[in-house]
Amino acid sequence: MGYLRVLELYSGIGGMHYALKESGIPAQVVAAIDINTTANQIYKHNFPDTPLWNKTIEGITLDDFNKLSFDMIMMSPPCQPFTRIGLQGDIADNRTKSFLYILDILPRLCKLPRFIVLENVKGFEKSSARTLLIKTLIDCGYTFQEVMVSPTSVGIPNSRLRYFLIALISAENLSTQTSSKTFDAFPHLDESESPLHPSFLSPTCISTGLPEEEIHSGLVLYKRESRMDAQRKMNQNHDLSVRQIQDFLEPQREENMERYLLSPKTLLRYGLLLDIVQPKCRRSVCFTKGYGRYVEGTGSVLQCCMETEIDSVFTGLDQLSEEEKLQQLLKLKLRYFSPREVANLMGFPQHFSFPENISTIQQYRVLGNSLNVLVVTKLLQLLLSSRPGHSAGDEDSAVGCSSSFCG
Numbered sequence: 001m002g003y004l005r006v007l008e009l010y011s012g013i014g015g016m017h018y019a020l021k022e023s024g025i026p027a028q029v030v031a032a033i034d035i036n037t038t039a040n041q042i043y044k045h046n047f048p049d050t051p052l053w054n055k056t057i058e059g060i061t062l063d064d065f066n067k068l069s070f071d072m073i074m075m076s077p078p079c080q081p082f083t084r085i086g087l088q089g090d091i092a093d094n095r096t097k098s099f100l101y102i103l104d105i106l107p108r109l110c111k112l113p114r115f116i117v118l119e120n121v122k123g124f125e126k127s128s129a130r131t132l133l134i135k136t137l138i139d140c141g142y143t144f145q146e147v148m149v150s151p152t153s154v155g156i157p158n159s160r161l162r163y164f165l166i167a168l169i170s171a172e173n174l175s176t177q178t179s180s181k182t183f184d185a186f187p188h189l190d191e192s193e194s195p196l197h198p199s200f201l202s203p204t205c206i207s208t209g210l211p212e213e214e215i216h217s218g219l220v221l222y223k224r225e226s227r228m229d230a231q232r233k234m235n236q237n238h239d240l241s242v243r244q245i246q247d248f249l250e251p252q253r254e255e256n257m258e259r260y261l262l263s264p265k266t267l268l269r270y271g272l273l274l275d276i277v278q279p280k281c282r283r284s285v286c287f288t289k290g291y292g293r294y295v296e297g298t299g300s301v302l303q304c305c306m307e308t309e310i311d312s313v314f315t316g317l318d319q320l321s322e323e324e325k326l327q328q329l330l331k332l333k334l335r336y337f338s339p340r341e342v343a344n345l346m347g348f349p350q351h352f353s354f355p356e357n358i359s360t361i362q363q364y365r366v367l368g369n370s371l372n373v374l375v376v377t378k379l380l381q382l383l384l385s386s387r388p389g390h391s392a393g394d395e396d397s398a399v400g401c402s403s404s405f406c407g
């Protein structure tokens with residue numbers, strides 16, 4: 001196979017491009033398209049030789065697309081219309097317009113791309129946009145696979161459950177077999193049960209695996225979380241197939257990380273809502289674009305002082321004066337993960353970097369919009385190993401998934 005010509009739509013900071021590089025597939029991104037000037041600056045900084053179009057996708061003509069003569073589309077359409085906490089405007093949301101335009105263009109291209117990779121949030125699988133996507137793919141003769149995957153499936157201690165679709169054009173004489181029923185097969189997935197998660201494949205690991213007494217003695221429900229949440233977190237920390245947070249931290253000494261410490265105001269106001277992890281943990285929650293600005297639900301914070309027991313800090317905290325409360329919370333030395341550490345947890349390679357003028361808050365914002373590079377790398381390898389005429393011997397090993405792609 002020669003070099004694949006790849007079109008990267010909604011390119012952001014190039015998460016898809018990094019995955020393509022890491023996958024080892026001989027390929028060239030012939031155009032990356034995005035309208036976010038900050039993201040584009042970062043993209044250009046890291047991929048100076050890739051043609052980057054600062055244009056709205058719906059403003060690009062069929063003719064322009066045809067001229068690119070691409071073999072693969074990689075895309076992460078805007079996810080706001082589909083998020084569980086959003087308004088779920090779906091196809092009525094203006095931000096879905098460009099995606100509908102792509103679906104309209106696809107069947108009219110002179111040459112259909114052989115491969116398509118799409119990433120979106122959990123929620124997309126129930127959308128009308130997804131229904132239209134599937135219909136278009138079937139009409140065009142694609143075979144496809146849909147999966148919900150979190151980076152924990154590939155050993156990374158970070159939850160980021162996302163919808164992925166990988167599609168392959170069927171060779172004319174091959175029967176078209178779709179697997180649009182993937183979701184029916186996994187109707188009750190949650191963050192810890194993605195279909196590609198090794199523990200999902202090994203039933204013995206699914207149960208808590210811990211005796212009741214240990215659960216009760218180990219769980220202190222000092223924070224505003226349910227017993228089930230606390231138990232789930234403890235189980236995640238016992239999953240040895242996932243690496244420890246400490247493998248993803250910057251090697252610098254902690255003094256250099258003082259700028260990331262949580263302010264007294266944040267500690268007092270949001271102390272009980274924080275998701276706190278320690279270097280030895282094997283979990284962290286999804287980093288969103290609000291990380292560093294908002295606290296609740298935007299990502300985990302790191303406990304840097306291990307001499308203080310977290311339970312001793314939170315037990316009875318409610319009864320203390322503000323000043324005493326603060327003194328207690330300060331003992332833990334809680335800090336945000338640095339953008340570099342968030343990038344590490346999202347599978348970005350060491351050589352990825354930000355231009356100097358991009359602020360820390362901007363860095364968190366674009367990272368929060370991006371994707372887990374390692375997950376997409378594995379999916380790309382799976383997709384390419386499944387193409388017609390290719391021996392699919394190593395299909396399973398690509399993502400540790402036992403479901404075959406081409407059927």
Ligand code: SAH
Pocket residue numbers: 010011012013014015016033034035036039055056057058075076077078079098366369370371
């Ligand atoms: N995968 C990317 C992020 C995708 S987020 C990464 O790794 O960073 C969605 C991106 O779509 C955003 O960067 C946003 O600027 C871009 N976008 C949204 N609507 C667009 C449109 N109509 N045309 C071009 N880009 C668009």
